[in-house]
Amino acid sequence: MALQLNNLRLPAWLLPATWPRTAGQPETARLDIDDGIVTRVQPASGPGEGLDCLGALALPGLVEPHAHLDKTYTRRRLGAITPGLLGAIEATQADRAFWTPEDLRQRASRALGQARSHGVTHLRTHLDWWSAETPTAWQVIRELAQDTFFHLEQVALLPLPLLADKTVVQRIAHTLANDTQAPRSVLGAFIHSSNFNAQALHNLLACAAEAGLDLDLHIDEELNTAACGLATVARAATAMQFPGRIVCSHACALSTYPEAQAQATLDDVARAPITLVALPATNLYLQDAVHGRTPRLRGLTLLKEARLRGIALLLGSDNVQDAFCPIGNYDPLSTLQLAVLSAQLDDVFDTWSQTVCRADWLSRAEHGADLPGKAAHLTLLHSTDPYSWPADTARSVLHGEHVPEAFSTYLRGLA
Numbered sequence: 001m002a003l004q005l006n007n008l009r010l011p012a013w014l015l016p017a018t019w020p021r022t023a024g025q026p027e028t029a030r031l032d033i034d035d036g037i038v039t040r041v042q043p044a045s046g047p048g049e050g051l052d053c054l055g056a057l058a059l060p061g062l063v064e065p066h067a068h069l070d071k072t073y074t075r076r077r078l079g080a081i082t083p084g085l086l087g088a089i090e091a092t093q094a095d096r097a098f099w100t101p102e103d104l105r106q107r108a109s110r111a112l113g114q115a116r117s118h119g120v121t122h123l124r125t126h127l128d129w130w131s132a133e134t135p136t137a138w139q140v141i142r143e144l145a146q147d148t149f150f151h152l153e154q155v156a157l158l159p160l161p162l163l164a165d166k167t168v169v170q171r172i173a174h175t176l177a178n179d180t181q182a183p184r185s186v187l188g189a190f191i192h193s194s195n196f197n198a199q200a201l202h203n204l205l206a207c208a209a210e211a212g213l214d215l216d217l218h219i220d221e222e223l224n225t226a227a228c229g230l231a232t233v234a235r236a237a238t239a240m241q242f243p244g245r246i247v248c249s250h251a252c253a254l255s256t257y258p259e260a261q262a263q264a265t266l267d268d269v270a271r272a273p274i275t276l277v278a279l280p281a282t283n284l285y286l287q288d289a290v291h292g293r294t295p296r297l298r299g300l301t302l303l304k305e306a307r308l309r310g311i312a313l314l315l316g317s318d319n320v321q322d323a324f325c326p327i328g329n330y331d332p333l334s335t336l337q338l339a340v341l342s343a344q345l346d347d348v349f350d351t352w353s354q355t356v357c358r359a360d361w362l363s364r365a366e367h368g369a370d371l372p373g374k375a376a377h378l379t380l381l382h383s384t385d386p387y388s389w390p391a392d393t394a395r396s397v398l399h400g401e402h403v404p405e406a407f408s409t410y411l412r413g414l415a
């Protein structure tokens with residue numbers, strides 16, 4: 001089976017530097033797909049060759065780099081919650097009593113269905129891991145991962161104080177590294193000024209390196225100028241030449257540092273094997289949150305400054321309809337829309353759309369953004385105007401050679 005998609009508009013970041021342009025805009029492309037694999041991407045050929053996509057915008061499969069499938073869709077049963085991050089953590093700890101295998105399976109499946117319907121092909125979920133024992137959710141999500149075509153990754157989300165005992169970290173790292181049924185496991189932790197422990201952080205980095213695991217950290221999710229998690233991790237990772245990838249999620253405190261300190265911290269991050277993940281929905285909902293008062297500070301990490309330094313940068317949904325955030329729908333394009341407004345982003349299609357597509361930035365694997373040789377998962381947008389996107393997030397999702405009927409209908413409307 002083979003398919004040619006002609007006249008698709010791909011984002012500039014996905015194309016080689018030598019790609020032809022007209023008035024600064026990349027010209028449209030022709031994609032050859034064979035046996036479910038993109039075999040060639042070249043400038044569009046003349047009319048009559050393949051399916052004419054009439055300049056429709058297209059992206060690779062979307063990535064959801066930061067979810068919590070164990071907490072999702074619990075908001076309705078939580079009652080009143082104290083505003084802010086620590087109140088949400090408290091409410092969640094109480095809810096864990098209801099996390100039976102059936103409850104977890106039902107809520108996580110619903111979340112995966114939502115993500116899939118939006119075109120997500122790579123999803124990373126954090127799962128609370130609060131003692132030396134493996135939590136129920138680890139096994140439940142692992143089983144769901146067998147049933148889905150997603151590239152699904154699990155992160156063990158550990159409280160930092162638990163890692164003060166190096167033997168505990170070693171045991172958990174060993175469990176993850178040797179879990180052949182969940183080969184994409186990642187070690188993680190919650191690092192906050194309320195629980196900071198430099199020795200525990202050192203243990204975490206050392207044990208992850210020893211076990212060959214990547215890291216994914218909830219870090220400095222606060223507005224406290226004394227929070228020093230990101231700076232400590234960046235310097236330590238460089239000093240020890242950490243061999244894997246360290247994903248640092250949130251980093252809200254950067255937004256409150258004096259300018260010179262923020263810039264110096266980002267310089268340290270740029271030298272380390274660190275990917276930053278910004279989570280606008282939960283930051284807007286939880287930071288500077290007090291009863292009966294409109295928030296003044298928004299807690300978004302420094303996206304533009306990070307990008308200027310070439311730091312790998314992704315956007316995630318984080319919490320969806322739980323104690324941390326009452327809304328959300330596992331749509332990376334909704335997250336991107338929110339980031340456009342809250343961080344005042346420009347050139348969204350050609351530059352910033354990579355923050356919801358670059359799954360390669362999550363791991364230690366070779367980094368690269370090109371399509372040839374990869375599975376043909378494409379997000380075909382029902383839009384031809386890169387300047388007004390993503391005002392309209394309508395799309396069809398192509399897997400392999402089957403052109404979705406909704407996309408054909410969209411094209412007929414354009415013709």
Ligand SMILES: [Zn+2]
Pocket residue numbers: 066067068126218249318319
């Ligand atoms: Zn999170």
